[in-house]
Amino acid sequence: MPSSDNRYYLKNAVPALFIMAAVFLLPVGTVFLKAFSVPGEIGRTFTDRYTWRILLFTVLESSVSALISVVIAIPFALFFSRYTFFGRRALLTVSDAAFAMPAILAVLGFVIYYGNNGVLNRLLSANFQILYSFKAIILAHVYLNFPVAFSLITSALLSSSDQGEQASRLLGASEIRTFFRITLPRMWGTVISAFTLIFLFCFPSFLIVMSLGGNPRFFTMEAEIYKRTYTDVNPSSAASLSIFSFLIMTLILVLSGYGRSQDKVQRRKVHLKKTRGREKALAFVLCLLILLFMAPPMLSIVHRSFFNRDGVFTLKAWTDIARRSSSGAGTSIRAVVNSLAVAFASSAAAVSLASSIAMDSAKRKSTFIALLTSLPMAVGSVSLGLGFSFLSAKLPIRSTAMSYVLVFLAHLVVVMPFAIRTILPGARKIPQRLSLAAKTMGGCDREIYRKIEYPLLRPYRKRALAFSFALSLGEVNATLTLGEGRVTTIPVLIYKMINQYNYQGASALAVILMAVAVTVFAIGESKGDESVLS
Amino acid sequence: MSYLECNGLKRIFPGKFTLDLSFEMGEDELLCIIGPSGSGKSTLLSLLCGVDSPDFGKIILNGRDITQEPIQKRRIGMVFQDFSLFPTMDVSQNICYGMRNIAKDERENRTAELLDLVGLSGFEKRSVSNLSGGEAQRIALARAIAAQPQILLLDEPLSALDAPLRKRLRTVIRQIHEQTRIPMIYVTHDREEAFAISDRVMIINKGKVEAIGRPQDVYNNPPNLFSARFTGEGSCIPMSLLTEEDSEKLAFIRPEDIKINKTNPSENYIILKDATVVSAEYITSGFFVRLSYKGSELCCYASSQPESETVDLAVKRDRVLCF
Numbered sequence: 008m009p010s011s012d013n014r015y016y017l018k019n020a021v022p023a024l025f026i027m028a029a030v031f032l033l034p035v036g037t038v039f040l041k042a043f044s045v046p047g048e049i050g051r052t053f054t055d056r057y058t059w060r061i062l063l064f065t066v067l068e069s070s071v072s073a074l075i076s077v078v079i080a081i082p083f084a085l086f087f088s089r090y091t092f093f094g095r096r097a098l099l100t101v102s103d104a105a106f107a108m109p110a111i112l113a114v115l116g117f118v119i120y121y122g123n124n125g126v127l128n129r130l131l132s133a134n135f136q137i138l139y140s141f142k143a144i145i146l147a148h149v150y151l152n153f154p155v156a157f158s159l160i161t162s163a164l165l166s167s168s169d170q171g172e173q174a175s176r177l178l179g180a181s182e183i184r185t186f187f188r189i190t191l192p193r194m195w196g197t198v199i200s201a202f203t204l205i206f207l208f209c210f211p212s213f214l215i216v217m218s219l220g221g222n223p224r225f226f227t228m229e230a231e232i233y234k235r236t237y238t239d240v241n242p243s244s245a246a247s248l249s250i251f252s253f254l255i256m257t258l259i260l261v262l263s264g265y266g267r268s269q270d271k272v273q274r275r276k277v278h279l280k281k282t283r284g285r286e287k288a289l290a291f292v293l294c295l296l297i298l299l300f301m302a303p304p305m306l307s308i309v310h311r312s313f314f315n316r317d318g319v320f321t322l323k324a325w326t327d328i329a330r331r332s333s334s335g336a337g338t339s340i341r342a343v344v345n346s347l348a349v350a351f352a353s354s355a356a357a358v359s360l361a362s363s364i365a366m367d368s369a370k371r372k373s374t375f376i377a378l379l380t381s382l383p384m385a386v387g388s389v390s391l392g393l394g395f396s397f398l399s400a401k402l403p404i405r406s407t408a409m410s411y412v413l414v415f416l417a418h419l420v421v422v423m424p425f426a427i428r429t430i431l432p433g434a435r436k437i438p439q440r441l442s443l444a445a446k447t448m449g450g451c452d453r454e455i456y457r458k459i460e461y462p463l464l465r466p467y468r469k470r471a472l473a474f475s476f477a478l479s480l481g482e483v484n485a486t487l488t489l490g491e492g493r494v495t496t497i498p499v500l501i502y503k504m505i506n507q508y509n510y511q512g513a514s515a516l517a518v519i520l521m522a523v524a525v526t527v528f529a530i531g532e533s534k535g536d537e538s539v540l541s
Numbered sequence: 542m543s544y545l546e547c548n549g550l551k552r553i554f555p556g557k558f559t560l561d562l563s564f565e566m567g568e569d570e571l572l573c574i575i576g577p578s579g580s581g582k583s584t585l586l587s588l589l590c591g592v593d594s595p596d597f598g599k600i601i602l603n604g605r606d607i608t609q610e611p612i613q614k615r616r617i618g619m620v621f622q623d624f625s626l627f628p629t630m631d632v633s634q635n636i637c638y639g640m641r642n643i644a645k646d647e648r649e650n651r652t653a654e655l656l657d658l659v660g661l662s663g664f665e666k667r668s669v670s671n672l673s674g675g676e677a678q679r680i681a682l683a684r685a686i687a688a689q690p691q692i693l694l695l696d697e698p699l700s701a702l703d704a705p706l707r708k709r710l711r712t713v714i715r716q717i718h719e720q721t722r723i724p725m726i727y728v729t730h731d732r733e734e735a736f737a738i739s740d741r742v743m744i745i746n747k748g749k750v751e752a753i754g755r756p757q758d759v760y761n762n763p764p765n766l767f768s769a770r771f772t773g774e775g776s777c778i779p780m781s782l783l784t785e786e787d788s789e790k791l792a793f794i795r796p797e798d799i800k801i802n803k804t805n806p807s808e809n810y811i812i813l814k815d816a817t818v819v820s821a822e823y824i825t826s827g828f829f830v831r832l833s834y835k836g837s838e839l840c841c842y843a844s845s846q847p848e849s850e851t852v853d854l855a856v857k858r859d860r861v862l863c864f
Binding site: 438440441443444445446447448449450451458459462463465 | 590591592611612613615616617618619621623625627628629630638639641684685687688690
């Protein structure tokens, strides 16, 4: 295609790229300015042994979390990509939903279920000391990321041909030999991709570390940045650490980007076998294990929202929400409205901007833009919130409305890379020939985009909207860091309630959060608007 | 005067490939372009429809130089191998896409006419994702015609379909051509399809025109050995085996011009004695026989399987092509 063909798409994407660059670079630039405002601060931070200790711990917790999540997911993925059985689809759908599961739900679920006086200990009349330890952090990360690894590896195995395995068995190789010689090399690229993605999710972990670690020994970079900002009141030191974290994350992101681009999947449908006899029993056991691991913390939240500490049924938490009363940490109804409004605004804006960026990137077959738009992922949301709060301090207007705007912008930066990543595969799937066919019939670029390509992106935009909405809904780090209490969202209020030991109130709100997240996910994945692009 | 003229059309891909050709085609003509993979068929189509621009040369369509015109202005229709129907539009929306500045009623009438033309009346509201391959290709054809192109390019339009459907649809395409009189350039790698459908065929190889003419002319009197081999089966043997003269030239003989054990052959035949039968493949109308004669391989048709290992061959003298 001549280069002139892509001019329209570039022209379309430029405003979106500009907006994205502005909302990303402004807070990051402010963090840079703050870090350099104190002479020698950057140097001190970069050479401080404590900084490197925190980095080491962050890398350790991310690596261990990613490794355990992936290793556990492999046998499940192998079974789910080979056999079909009752409940298989449902479990796979639930795993997909975990991508958008707010971390605050995991935190609350863990506190209620695994806590010293939690459901597990009461059920077993035991005294497991799980919380406030390194293992609690890892367990929570695995809880959030096992479904991610499971879903990624399963779908990769399902979309790559299993003819190699069939050929190997026909040639007389045992199942073990086939697994190590054929299956494992086939899934290696996906396993590494899943590991990297989970590592990237866990690296800027804040909420889990703060709530379930309970000890500065277990502080990650993001937790330390938060501590330096609000406990030590040393913003320049926090800013320097943010830059350090940003550089490390960018490096990891670039390296993982290269890894992903080399991973090519052979597309061919795998024929699923029906389970029989022992396989049926194994399917039952595997499903049970997943349910036993995933369901109890969430069910505990639902249960706790209706029962007080002594196990007496009460609707107090719910009536508190309905009565618009203050729970000591903010108004629940307001938090719900705030969450929905911010999530709606940020996800709608993100999808609209991401569509034109993804289209341009796909048309020009550019991996650079995709990588560039991933950069916000390299900034932890605490750092981002910090940048926005520095920025707000410099603004002449200080009002609640401005706080809302800043929270919206912070959420936009957080969800934007995910929106682009969701839409981009769809944009790449649109055959070039469609636009050529339309052009031979006199269609201009604008008309082709509007009438042919944009409608083709609809299912991807819908999924991106749902995903962005759910991510924004669960976002707590940036909101907590920059909101200064003016903008209280559901997860922020849950976080505050957890810290006040108001578990029943937190649970009631968490149930609302869960219901909204599940509804949004269901809409995103709903049939009837399926992609027509194969 | 020619309807389409490609004069000194040159597209250079440095170090890889150069397309360098000239040809003309008349109004109402259906020209088939055939050639092996990498011969330049797709490059030529890209230049004609405007996806790519030539480095040198001109494309004159209906007296108008369209070499530098954008795709949208060329009014060249195109039918693709993968149909390229717009999946978010139904059949009638697909067909109407190219109808511009036409009132709604007229658009509907024309859509109905076109669907009738391609034998799919009543398909207006059908979703294109539920069409079979044959139906999808007919809709693609109707859509391309709806835009009233000055010329229609068909890029291997039947390759994605199975053999019986290909045969049926090629007849449909020919009939549509005869009814609409839209000039068509039909690219295929299937020589049988090309011969069956076209007014003229053009053989290209390594970016150059090897032969152009009516199918029967190109088949019976190919201008070079490549065209002879590309247009059908045949035996290529040293001329010296036929004439007993010391010649470095090669003789090319079609299988139908060689007879096995012909009784009382006239002087019009050259007799090759004691050829060895290598194989005999059953081909429903008889047998396709491969033979070896003095180290050279020959092939011919036979109504029955040869009974002996060696046979005498009679080659039609006036059908021997010399290169």
